Amino acid sequence: MLKRLFLAGVDTFRLNFSHGTHDDHAKVHRAIRALETELGRPIGILQDLQGPKIRVGTIRDGKITVAAGETIRFVPSGTDGDRNAIPLPHPEIFAAIMPGDHLMIDDGRVRVAVTRLGDDFIEAKVIFGGAISNRKGVNLPGTVLDLSPLTAKDRADLAFGLDLGVDWVALSFVQKPADLLEARGLIGDRAALMAKIEKPSALERIDDIIRLSDAVMVARGDLGVEIPHEDVPGRQKELVRACRLAVKPVIVATQMLDSMVAAPTPTRAEASDVATAIYDGADAVMLSAESASGSYPVEAVEMMDRIIRSTEHHKLYRSIIDASAPDEEKTAPHAVAAAAAGLADVIQSAAIVAFTSSGTTAARIARKRPAVPILAITANEAVSRRLCLLWGAHSVLSEDIHTYEEMVDHACAIGQTEEFARPDDLMVVVAGIPFAQAGTTNNLRVVHIPRD
Structure with a gap:
């Protein structure tokens, strides 16, 4: 399958360390390197670290359903939580959050606004209701947490990946330039460092983050949860242009051909989305579930490859790309x-x-x-x-x-x-x-x- 994917158009393979064991990733790494030897072609391998994913704890009976307008409460510890004591085992949130800040649960399906704080609780009003179930992710747009981008798991995964010999390390949930310095101190020159842009705070310091990175990934999944959906396309264009100006590769990622997880063809909107990234000037476009767990991985790669080729041969492509070209540096x-x-x-x-x-x-x-x-x-x-x-x-x-x-x-x-x-x-x-x-x-x- 890896060979079929490569021949269909893959240049770099991503190993997602949010899933799988070290043995799983080592097996895939060996297979890619064997394929590289067989075909006599360099193949990139990107290690994508999980990062400090924030999640609620365990809920009594597995989930609760909250309605818009009601008040719920989060607490820093405990099990079998209910609407008056939803476990949120992240003390850095309690230290940083302020009244008026929002918490978005399960990729924004549930949204609440903080109304009152105490030493051991956060009280919030539900804006968008829905189900809150065990271990669902939490996003905090606009709240900068005193949180290292590298958890204990990430550090163990990073050491393992560097020993394997990965070519790129993608750092998740980058908030500030110092996050990259911390990672660089561990990586040295053993791999290139990629910043995943998925936090609003990263956008505020983006020039410094790009300068300290070797490449950037526009990770539209979490970014699209933390900033308004309508802002994502413009931010994508800004990021691609800034990376091109800085001579740093930039990847556009997330849900590019999402319907091909279960269908052999994409929607027209998805095809247009891939083409837009090409017209923007992205260096690479990335598949996730489409090729990792979907039913049509080869077809998804072939489709993306065809869209890229068609776009780059379109009569308007050259004029669009030239119009967005940054000025040369005077060197x-x-x-x-x-x-x-x-x-x-x-x-x-x-x-x-x-x-x-x-x-x-x-x-x-x-x-x-x-x-x-x-x-x-x-x-x-x-x-x-x-x-x-x-x-x-x-x-x-x-x-x-x-x-x-x-x-x-x-x-x-x-x-x-x-x-x-x-x-x-x-x-x-x-x-x-x-x-x-x-x-x-x-x-x-x-x-x-x-x-x-």
Whole structure:
């Protein structure tokens, strides 16, 4: 199944550590790495940490039903709760919440507003009624909690994932820039760090959060619970644009083809949603339940792949993408990358070849969303896997180059081997000299592929 999914269009696989055992994830990890060896292609693996998910405790008889207008009470501990003592075993909530704040239970199906506080209770008026059952999740829009983004479970999962050799670590429920510093201190350079944006407080410090991240995920599930539904599309566009400006990959995720969990085709609205993310300029779009537990995983991947291809070939795509292009930074590396994209378009280059040791050269080119593919060539296996997430990049693992002549020969050979170019084609080659030194995008060359 993993092979079928990869051949259908998957570039990076997500291991969701909210579910499954370490043995389960280790088995999948081994299978992906075996597939990588079999196909000779880099494949990215993303570890998605559960994060500090806030939940109510256990309720007498499993659930209670509350009605709009009635008053209920939350307490910090206890079991067999009822409407006058619903267990909420999170002391940080009692320390931070204020009258007027809202609690949203079970993805917002039940919503209450805090009316009165005590040392050991929170009294609230029900705004939207419904059932509150055991262990349902709680969201607190507008309340910043003194809460580490890494629980004890996350720390154990992270150590396990890093030992496995995951390429990306996604940090859930990021609230502030310091959360990323805490995670970075544990991860070091063993994996790249991705911030999941699903809290309103993260949006307030988004520029700093993007700067401290290696990539960003627009996690519309919890974000859509904590901010109004009508604000999510605009926020998505803002986040994608900010990441493109910062030269950081951005994923749009959650419910993209949700109906394909149980049906072989999506709704028209879902197809439009995927296309919108592509028009926005996202680097990647992500499936969740559709491929993790749905009845049509391969069909969902194939459908998403077809929507991406159709959108990128639409006559309006290029004008929309160009209209949202950020201004170049006034630096030589960014200018060289921008020139490469423009030159490739003018001469109808078969591809742009980016020799990159850290991935930065390829990312700078991808920022321009050029009209031709990017062949991202690196000698670093970890970088080659991380580049699978980058817009327009075809990642290739190759040995180091040491001379200008080697660079040209490698570009011509790999362009043909990977079936992006043929004899007599032109290619634009970008590199940093001296070679194998990160961050030195400074050389641009047009290469003509000779006939045999």
